Amino acid sequence: MPFATFVGVNHHGQSIILGCALLSHEDVETFKWVFSTWLSAMGDTHPHAIFTDQCESIMAVIRKVMPNTIYKFCLWHILSKLSEKFKGVADFTKANNEFKALIFDSLMIKMFERNWNEFLKYGLENNEWLTKLYFERESWVPIYLNHMFWAGMMSTQRSKGIHAYFDSYVHSRSTLKQFIEQYEMALCGKTEKELLLEFISKNRLVNCISQFQWEKQFQSAFTHEMFKLIQEQIKRLWYCDMKILNKDEESNEHGMERYNILERCIINDWYHKEFVYSIEHRENGQYFSCKCRRFDSSGILCCYILKMIVTKGIEVINERYLPRRWRKDVHRPYIKKFFAEGYPTMTEEYQKYRELEGDFEQITDIVIGNTQKMEYVKRQLQVLKVILSEWNDGLLASAVDSDTVGVANSDSSIAILNPHEARSRGKPRSN
Known part of the structure; x- marks a missing residue:
């Protein structure tokens, strides 16, 4: 099928x-x-x-x-x-x-x-x-x-x-039952790859390739892959012959400045292409617009607007050009959610764990972004942790000596002892 x-x-x-x-x-x-x-x-x-x-x-x-x-x-x-x-x-x-x-x-x-x-x-x-x-x-x-x-x-x-x-998971002769099981495993693999990139983006940095302050904004806000796309546009500032041709002062109105930017795109050693792009800039509100519309279609600023930013000496750009779609500091709850039914090999203990974890995820989704709610949840969790740690449901041993660790069996008074330490194999440890 x-x-x-x-x-x-x-x-x-x-x-x-x-x-x-x-x-x-x-x-x-x-x-x-x-x-x-x-x-x-x-x-x-x-x-x-x-x-x-x-x-x-x-x-x-x-x-x-x-x-x-x-x-x-x-x-x-x-x-x-x-x-x-x-x-x-x-x-x-x-x-x-x-x-x-x-x-x-x-x-x-x-x-x-x-x-x-x-x-x-x-x-x-x-x-x-x-x-x-x-x-x-x-x-x-x-x-x-x-x-x-x-x-x-x-x-x-x-x-x-x-x-x-x-x-790599299914083939044309796979049965429907096999497809369902392998489909879930395939999604699990995709989720693990996304979680890995999530960890890398939040714990590592991609080095800047320029001294522009606004590049550091993208570095701290965007995920690694999106930041690399910004850096590709920065490189075009260096290797493409881009010049401001003229500034049409007569057509400027309501604080709007219009510029023409020429790009000489080197296709190969003997063939060049020239394009002229119209850029609009409104200083009030720091608004930019380019005829190529790269930002509208991809959420990534084009090199022509970046050229304008460099020419105007702008060090910090407006947050509107750091769209939420590519940011790494936005909480996305779908990443950690799997199937409600569970995987075919999921144990009963893990199912209970997933059920409890789901309740905590729902609470996190509700309070994220609200400082008062977060502080309230933290206080309540501290109280809950103390109550649970002091909980006595009849299974705790009434007394534990220095050589005994653990709990007593509810059906007998024999305490569970620590296992004897065994020497590990291989060469003995040395300083």
Whole structure:
């Protein structure tokens, strides 16, 4: 049976599983059941945006079940069809490169429209595939979708990675019972990897690569993987030829300053590309805006805004540019939560432990972020600890001598003694 997954991104940039389904068919009714059941499991919380393949059945279901969700086609699937769709073009290599430049280098919608019309000169005016793509351009061209937050995702390749991850747990001949057990073990492995990165981010530091004070802000706030993305943008300040071309003082109004920044992007030893990006800055409230919209789509400041920050001599940036989505100091209770039913090999003692731990986690979720509630819980726990330590339920021995440790058996008066010390194997200890 086909294995379908809902995949997201955590604050470390890792792929996480939001749900899965085994499909009997790949038609409208089946996808309608899958999406409806998934939304029910997610507390009927609809995603703001979702990546899908160019499947008519999936598109029809999303429009009906999640009408307010923005869906985006996978760019990788579109580009993988170029060799098939352009096989009749005389200069295929040139057409292929121009089509990719048309997608990724169009900085404005007007520029994309103009470049698209110029691209059709290869004799592709009557190409049905291109005509359909143009009709659906708002669902796959980045310039139409960069205003939405996509967590840095460009395609459905993360879903393919999850499928490869499950290959080490299940295969096509696995039974349903084996799949359920191995699925839980696979999720356990994903959670352990996330907990490891959580520990590393909170207990280690990635060294700064500059002397900018605002880089230290990102260092202390972001997880390691997200901070490294910021550092990639900082490196582009050094290795890209970026210059402020002009400052249009006449157009400045209401405290808004507008600049043009030129980037000379070195593709290889003999080919350079030049892009001009418009940057807006409002000193009141420290507001920045860039035409590339990297921050809107990924939550990471682009090198063009960083260039503006350096030029203006700003040392501390506004907290709005340290989004909660990538921070390491935010409590995320889902990380430590497993399945309520427990794993197949879970012992009865561990189940009791998990049940008690769940109550403490709920209390922690309630009081986190409120100092008064936290102090109250701490005081009550101290009182509870004293009461439990002095608790006498009839099992404690009435008297314990210096050679006896432990409790007396309720059915006999024989005390449990310490075991005799045994000499360890190997070479004797020496100073």
